[in-house]
Amino acid sequence: MLILQFILAFGVMLFLHEFGHFIVSKAFGIEVEEFGFGLPPRLCRLFTWKGTEFTLNLLPFGAFVKPKGEFEDPSQNSLRAAPAWQQILILLAGPGMNFLTALVLFTICIHQVGAPDISTVILDKVEPDSPAAAAGMLPGDQLLRVGDTEITSYDMVSTAVQAHLDQETPIQVKRNGEVLELKVTPLSNPPEGRGAMGVVITYAVHDISFFEAIKAGAQDLWYMTKSYLTGLGQIITGQVQLGMESIVGPVGMYSYFSEAAEIDEERAAQVAERRAEMEKAGVSTEIRTASNSDTGWTSRLTFFGLISVALGVTNLFPIPALDGGRILFLLPELLFKKKIPLKVETAFNGVCMALLICLMAVVMFKDVFMLAR
Secondary structure (H helix, E strand, O other), rough: OOHHHHHHHHHHHHHHHHHHHHHHHHHHHOEEEEEEEEEEEEEEEEEEEOOOOEEEEEEEEEEEEEOOOOOOOOOOOOOOOOOOHHHHHHHHHHHHHHHHHHHHHHHHHHHHOOOEEEEEEEEEEOOOOOOOHHHOOOOOOEEEOOOOOOOOOHHHHHHHHHOOOOEEEEEEEEEEEEEEEEEEEOOOOOOOOOOOEEEEEHHHHOOOOOHHHHHHHHHHHOOOHHHHHHHHHHOOOOOOOHHHHHOOOHHHHHHHHHHHHHHHHHHHHHHHHHHHHHHHHHHOOOOOOOOOOOOOOOOOHHHHHHHHHHHHHHOOOOOOOOOHHHHHHHHHHHHOOOOOOOOHHHHHHHHHHHHHHHHHEEEEEEEEHHHHO
């Protein structure tokens, strides 16, 4: 089931990239001869739609769109007959769809999980036989006051508790809308792995509108794109050493996807456990916190969002055979009205495509070899 999720999601991402090229080509009246899943050689033709053959190819890494006259002399309704600016927009549409896909995925995660409210501190867990348990504190309680300190931020809890070690201290919590006055004695030498009160705290989250989620998703998209470019810059300048084991193909990506799925499952189990504890204690489960608002898909959606960002950025590299390289060949025509000779462009793109296919084959072989070890 998990591998099917990965294959479908990864296939959708590649499809959306090429669909960007496809729809903008159609918008400019350019015929598209083939829409291929995977890279040649061709295995079979799936179907034909509005003059475009949809095909399945042997190498299951990537996809492609073949507009009419892509590497031929200009003819009616062909790509090379279109103005340079239209060709550039067609090429930009693929990476653009990758960035749009990432934005949608980040927005969905943020909208479902909600926005943090670090001013509202919630008891996520109360350890048995702890000072908090003896005081009558329960999971789901909102911590309002410790001693004379009003708790208005997540970071204030530790400072307030440390000031009252080994002292019976009045605390104030809110439970099911009712404010309760309790007393707790934080330990200066608690058991290993526990805090002074024996609680795990979290912060509340609140619902946000879809438009707020889009704004936050756009911020995440910008941050992830900038981080990806920064990492590439560090590799190019030698600040970070990149070995062959760091380069992964579909098999390697699946292993990372499996880890993301495990994190989702663990979080889902923790959410179910926390809710059961709160229901057993008679505490309202309507309060959303950072630990119980996860949908069980956040890590996987975020993973594919990051892959979409990587695909978008990588395809803009000024390397022949990639969208960025194709745009580079169009700049002289756009700026100076002078086209690069077709033979030169075709030769560069052909050589680079062959090198890319060889690299993909090596990476896939390395992935399978590492998996078999």
